[in-house]
Amino acid sequence: MRLKSTERAPDEQKRNFLKIMGTLIIGVGMVGTLRSVVQYIIPPSTQAETSFPVLTLVLANGNPIHTSDLIVNNSATVTFDYPLQGEPNFLLRLGDSGNTDVKIPPSKVSIPSTGGSYQSPGGVGPYGSVVAASAICEHLGCVPPEIKFFPPSSSTTPGKIHCSCHGSTYDPYSGFSVVTGPTRIPLPSLVLSYDSTQDTYAATMMVGPTLYGHTSDLSGGNAITTKGTVVSTT
Amino acid sequence: MAKQNLLEKVMNEPQPLPRKVPDYMRKKGGIWYWTGAILMITFLYESLTGLILLFYYQPAHPYSSTGTILAMPYGTVLLTTHLYAAYIMIAFLYIHLLRNLFVGAYKKPRQMQWLTGILLLLVTIGVVYFGYSMSGDVLSADATDVGRGIAAGAPLIGSYLRSIFFGSGTSLSLFMRLEGWHIVLAGVILAMFALHFYLAEYNTIMPSPKHAEFKVPAVDNDDPSYKPWYPYNLLYMGQVSFFTLAMIFIIPSVLAILPNVPVLFSPFPQVSVSSPLASSVPAYPPWILLFIYKELDFGISSIIGPFWASLIFIGLPVGYLLFIPYLDRNDSLKLSRRKAVLYTGILGLFYYIGLSVWGAMEPGVPVSNLVGFLFFAVPMLVVIPVSLYMIKKVEAAKSNLGNNLWKLYSILPVIGFLAILVGITSYMFLDGLSYYDLAALIFVLVLLAISSLYAYGWIYGIKENTKNIKMSERGHLVFGGIYGFLAIVIFTMISDIPPTKVEYQALYGIGIGLLFVLGGAFTKLYRSYAYHEG
Numbered sequence: 024m025r026l027k028s029t030e031r032a033p034d035e036q037k038r039n040f041l042k043i044m045g046t047l048i049i050g051v052g053m054v055g056t057l058r059s060v061v062q063y064i065i066p067p068s069t070q071a072e073t074s075f076p077v078l079t080l081v082l083a084n085g086n087p088i089h090t091s092d093l094i095v096n097n098s099a100t101v102t103f104d105y106p107l108q109g110e111p112n113f114l115l116r117l118g119d120s121g122n123t124d125v126k127i128p129p130s131k132v133s134i135p136s137t138g139g140s141y142q143s144p145g146g147v148g149p150y151g152s153v154v155a156a157s158a159i160c161e162h163l164g165c166v167p168p169e170i171k172f173f174p175p176s177s178s179t180t181p182g183k184i185h186c187s188c189h190g191s192t193y194d195p196y197s198g199f200s201v202v203t204g205p206t207r208i209p210l211p212s213l214v215l216s217y218d219s220t221q222d223t224y225a226a227t228m229m230v231g232p233t234l235y236g237h238t239s240d241l242s243g244g245n246a247i248t249t250k251g252t253v254v255s256t257t
Numbered sequence: 258m259a260k261q262n263l264l265e266k267v268m269n270e271p272q273p274l275p276r277k278v279p280d281y282m283r284k285k286g287g288i289w290y291w292t293g294a295i296l297m298i299t300f301l302y303e304s305l306t307g308l309i310l311l312f313y314y315q316p317a318h319p320y321s322s323t324g325t326i327l328a329m330p331y332g333t334v335l336l337t338t339h340l341y342a343a344y345i346m347i348a349f350l351y352i353h354l355l356r357n358l359f360v361g362a363y364k365k366p367r368q369m370q371w372l373t374g375i376l377l378l379l380v381t382i383g384v385v386y387f388g389y390s391m392s393g394d395v396l397s398a399d400a401t402d403v404g405r406g407i408a409a410g411a412p413l414i415g416s417y418l419r420s421i422f423f424g425s426g427t428s429l430s431l432f433m434r435l436e437g438w439h440i441v442l443a444g445v446i447l448a449m450f451a452l453h454f455y456l457a458e459y460n461t462i463m464p465s466p467k468h469a470e471f472k473v474p475a476v477d478n479d480d481p482s483y484k485p486w487y488p489y490n491l492l493y494m495g496q497v498s499f500f501t502l503a504m505i506f507i508i509p510s511v512l513a514i515l516p517n518v519p520v521l522f523s524p525f526p527q528v529s530v531s532s533p534l535a536s537s538v539p540a541y542p543p544w545i546l547l548f549i550y551k552e553l554d555f556g557i558s559s560i561i562g563p564f565w566a567s568l569i570f571i572g573l574p575v576g577y578l579l580f581i582p583y584l585d586r587n588d589s590l591k592l593s594r595r596k597a598v599l600y601t602g603i604l605g606l607f608y609y610i611g612l613s614v615w616g617a618m619e620p621g622v623p624v625s626n627l628v629g630f631l632f633f634a635v636p637m638l639v640v641i642p643v644s645l646y647m648i649k650k651v652e653a654a655k656s657n658l659g660n661n662l663w664k665l666y667s668i669l670p671v672i673g674f675l676a677i678l679v680g681i682t683s684y685m686f687l688d689g690l691s692y693y694d695l696a697a698l699i700f701v702l703v704l705l706a707i708s709s710l711y712a713y714g715w716i717y718g719i720k721e722n723t724k725n726i727k728m729s730e731r732g733h734l735v736f737g738g739i740y741g742f743l744a745i746v747i748f749t750m751i752s753d754i755p756p757t758k759v760e761y762q763a764l765y766g767i768g769i770g771l772l773f774v775l776g777g778a779f780t781k782l783y784r785s786y787a788y789h790e791g
Contacts, residue, residue, distance in 0.1 A: 037734055041783055044741035048779050051748035052772040059331035059765065062756065064312055067329070 068238065071107050071246040075228035077216075078105060080114065081251035087223040088254050090148050095122045096174035096182065100167045102158055103254045105213060105226045107244030110234060111158040111166055112213050112226070114254055115195055117146065117182065120175040124150035125196070132198035134232060136207035141231050143198025147217040153224065155213040156199040159235045160186040162206035168257065184210070198231075208232045211240075226252060263369050267459060274458050277483040278490045282462065283790055290462060291497050292353040297454075298501045299346035300446065306339040307388075307443065316432035319393030320529045327525070330756040333513065334506075334766045337524035341509035343385050345501075347545045350378055358581075358602050361590040362463050364473045368582035370456040375578045377449050380442055382545060387439040389543050391432065392526040399540040401431060403550075403563075410564025466590035473588045492784050493791075499777030503770045507704070510766030513759060514697065521547075521617055539620050548609055551616030556626040574605055592648050599644050600637075607636050696750050697760075700767045703743075707774065733786040740779045747771050 080088045080103055093101070095118035102111040117125050127146030134140060146152045160170045165188035172195065175182040183202060184193040191206035193199045199210035211231040215224055229240050237243045261269070282290040313329065315322040326332045354374065357363065363371035386404070390397040401423060408418040422438060424430030461477040469475035484490075509524040520527065521544050528534045542550050549567055552558060558566035577584075585598055592599050611632065624632075728736075751768035754761045784790045 034730075037730065038787060040734060041737045041786060044737045045779050045783055047741050048744040048772070048776050051744050052769070052776055055748055055751055055769055055772060058752070059334065059756070059769075060309060062330040063332060063335060064309065065330075066312075 068242050069244075070239075070242045071244055072241045075106055075241070076247065078226050078247060079251035080224045080226065080254050083253055083255065085251070087221070087251065089222045090116075090153070092254075093148075093153060095124055095152070097256075098172075098174055099256050100158075100171055101254060101256045102167055103155075103226070103252045104247060105155075105252055106229060106240055106247075108247055109244060112155050113158045113167075113172060113184065113195070113210075114153070114155050115172055116148070116153050117195060118152065118174075120177050120180075124152035126151035127154055127196060130198045130200075132200045132209050132212075132231065134208055135201055143200075143212045144214045144230060147215045147224070149219070149222075153215060153217070154195060154199075155215050155226065156193075156195070156210040157213065157229070157234055158210075160188065160191055160206065161208035161210060161232060161235050162186065162189055162191045162204075164235045165189075272459055274455075275486070276458055276461065276477075276479060277486060279462060279464070279477055279480070280483055280489075281464075283489065283493045283784075285791075288497070289356060292349055292356055293454075293457070294494065294497055295349050295501050296346060296353060297450070298498050299342050299349065299505065300450065302342045302502065302505055303339065303346065304443065304447075306335055306342070307440075309335060310339060314391070314436065316436050317429050319391060319397075319428075319432045320526075323392045323394075323526055327759075331762055331765065333525070333759050333762045334510065334769075337509035337513055338505050338766065340389070340524055341512075342505045343388065344543075344545070345505060345508070347381065347385060350381060354378065354578075355602060355606065358578075358598065359592070360463065360466055361473075361475075361585075361595060361598075363582045364475075364585070364590065365582075365588070366474050366476070367456070367460050367463065370453060370460060371582050372579060373449055373453040373456065375575065377446060377453060379575065380445050380449065384439060384442045384446065385543065385545060387435050387442065391435050391439060393432065393530075394526040394528060395530050395532070395535040395538050396520075396527050396541060396543075398530045400542055400546075401435070403542070403553075407563045407567050410562050412564075415564070469590060471590040473590065475590060489784075489788060489790065492780055492788075496777050496780040496784070496791075499773045499780060503773035503777060506766050506770030506773060510763040510770060511704075513763035513766070541617070541620060544613060544617070547616035548612035550620065551612045551624075554616075554619075554622060555624045555629045557629065559623075577601065596645070596648070599648065600641050603640050603644055604636060607640065608633065611636070696754065696764055697767075699750075700764065700771060703771060704767075728785065730786070733782060736782055737779065737786075740775050740782070744772060744775050747775070 082088055082092065093114070093116040095116050097116065101114045103114060104110055105112050117127060119125050125146075128151075129145035130143050131140050132143045144154075146154050158167050158170055160166070165186050169188050170184065170186040170191075172184050173182060181194075181196065184195055184199065185191070186206075189205050191204060192202040193206075193210050194202050199212055201207065201209050209231060211229050211234055213226055214228045214230055216227050217224055234240050281287060310326060313322055313326045313332075323336070326336050329335075357371070357374070386400065390400045390404075405419050405423050408422055409415045411418050422434060424434040461479075463469075463475050464477050466475065512518050512522060512524050518524075520538060520541055527538050541547070549570060552566055552570040553563055555566070561569075581598065585595055587594060589595070615632075747768050751765045751772075754764055754768075756762050756765065781791055
């Protein structure tokens with residue numbers, strides 16, 4: 024005898040068909056909704072500058088910095104922001120263990136993480152001894168005072184940049200290349216230009232790897248709006 | 258047994274919580290038991306979207322950051338549905354309130370539940386006020402200016418009230434407070450709602466007055482035959498949620514496409530205060546506050562000042578509602594024994610709608626005391642005899658309101674509206690021949706078809722006449738398959754529409770709304786197939 028549909032137990036396969044249809048409808052509804060939420064919460068990228076700004080290095084009083092303001096093998100940390108606000112860079116006048124200026128030639132710097140390499144800019148100034156590089160450790164982003172320049176103390180202990188967060192060490196004498204890990208990326212070098220008639224320095228661009236924590240060097244921050252970038256010593 | 262207060266009862270006689278849900282709540286007409294659930298869903302939607310909106314809102318730049326939100330992918334869907342979910346929440350608050358007023362749900366043992374409900378209404382209106390003021394547009398400026406004036410008019414503490422709610426006077430301080438109060442009061446809603454809901458569980462659902470033989474206390478005696486919560490009630494809740502979400506998505510998205518939507522119902526912020534067009538925007542509050550706006554035009558309001566006028570026009574009805582459980586103490590649930598409640602309920606509704614429409618038509622036009630008096634007096638003379646007559650008819654239980662023509666009349670505007678939409682979109686399609694116009698046309702046609710079918714069934718009472726004829730098993734499967742197919746079609750279409758233009762985002766919103774309609778319809782179908790419910 025054929026039972027009415029309301030009295031029969033629903034067939035398992037037909038029921039499963041409906042269950043799949045239900046899951047499908049609710050599934051596409053959820054995917055469709057969540058997709059828009061995800062697309063909405065991705066922040067628009069903020070390109071602060073279209074190209075690298077050229078910024079004169081100045082003292083806190085606004086006067087340009089001169090070679091005599093820089094101390095050879097200064098154990099204090101001298102930094103300035105570039106290319107955007109709040110992105111510190113080391114400004115170093117390098118010397119040997121007797122505190123005599125050392126000319127820093129451009130050198131080929133290898134990037135262990137990618138296997139690639141690039142040319143570091145080399146020193147500028149009357150003795151070719153002034154160099155600059157990002158002071159944001161490429162390992163996990165520590166900044167001064169955690170990352171610091173240690174001047175050479177004898178002819179057998181050359182000067183190094185060492186980050187006390189996790190122990191990464193860089194060599195400022197050869198393009199801020201990696202000496203010891205855990206970092207596998209050298210510090211991005213800053214290209215300085217030196218005006219020998221005025222004895223002033225300007226930051227012109229960054230070379231090497233992208234700054235730590237950025238998708239590009241010119242996004243993810245606010246542009247420096249003052250005329251020059253202020254050099255501060257701590 | 259000695260008389261115990263509520264706290265003693267709750268603490269000393271724990272009830273079996275949570276309860277089973279009575280089966281009659283899922284039968285036809287049972288939706289009236291779920292107006293509170295719809296409110297909870299809108300509140301959850303508001304909380305989620307509100308938190309997501311926080312990612313871009315900046316009190317320092319209220320208007321431009323609102324613009325940023327609108328410019329983000331799907332930002333218009335997010336902001337317009339956030340606004341309209343609030344409108345829908347307020348609308349259902351009134352429906353929930355009136356329903357419970359007319360069935361006498363405020364009576365013993367639910368007095369506390371009623372009181373928390375009225376307070377929830379006030380807090381919710383507060384949240385809406387602070388929320389729509391956050392956009393920094395010209396309406397927001399008007400609203401905060403008026404709010405400042407009303408707050409400052411309070412005796413003794415006026416200047417404190419003003420600075421507590423509106424800050425020290427700087428723009429940043431104002432918008433930080435608006436944002437702060439918007440969120441803080443939403444938290445208050447959550448806490449009060451938890452209490453309200455707990456009391457609802459504690460006091461049990463109120464069965465229909467007829468079921469309770471029109472006597473208090475109308476409580477549901479936990480019947481062991483009630484089906485378990487899972488899966489019966491979970492599915493029903495899903496169905497209600499899907500239809501509510503569909504409403505939240507579809508209404509503002511349709512309004513976003515339509516040209517020349519009046520300011521009151523526009524889902525978008527208006528121009529900024531500094532714009533030269535600002536003077537062309539009427540100084541409206543949102544529709545839920547229009548009655549307060551109109552009340553300030555009355556002659557008497559200018560004499561007593563805006564603070565006292567608002568206090569009277571809000572305070573009188575709210576005070577009445579707060580005290581109603583203690584004013585109407587008899588143990589009958591019959592409307593004929595609660596005539597005063599019925600009159601005041603209908604009159605209150607009339608005054609509310611009347612003042613709102615008046616405020617929309619003649620914003621800021623002064624009203625003389627005589628006209629004001631007539632506005633309040635004439636309806637009283639009409640409502641009381643008509644209500645008396647209706648009570649007699651309804652309680653005689655003979656009346657099913659005659660033929661069903663009134664249903665036809667009430668559904669006609671909706672159908673007409675949708676038909677106009679079809680016209681506009683098909684014109685756009687013929688004119689532009691773009692893929693997206695075709696998508697719009699299909700969406701609107703689907704909407705029209707669903708609502709026409711529903712209206713047809715509603716007017717001609719198919720369900721009553723065919724009570725014993727259930728859909729066949731094959732019918733269920735075929736419809737389930739069709740719903741699944743439609744879901745994939747709609748999903749494909751909305752996935753293909755880029756969120757680059759407001760119109761495209763609105764299409765996405767309608768598409769998501771239709772997916773929720775399908776979800777709700779499918780849940781209903783599945784309940785009928787697997788559990789023979791609904």
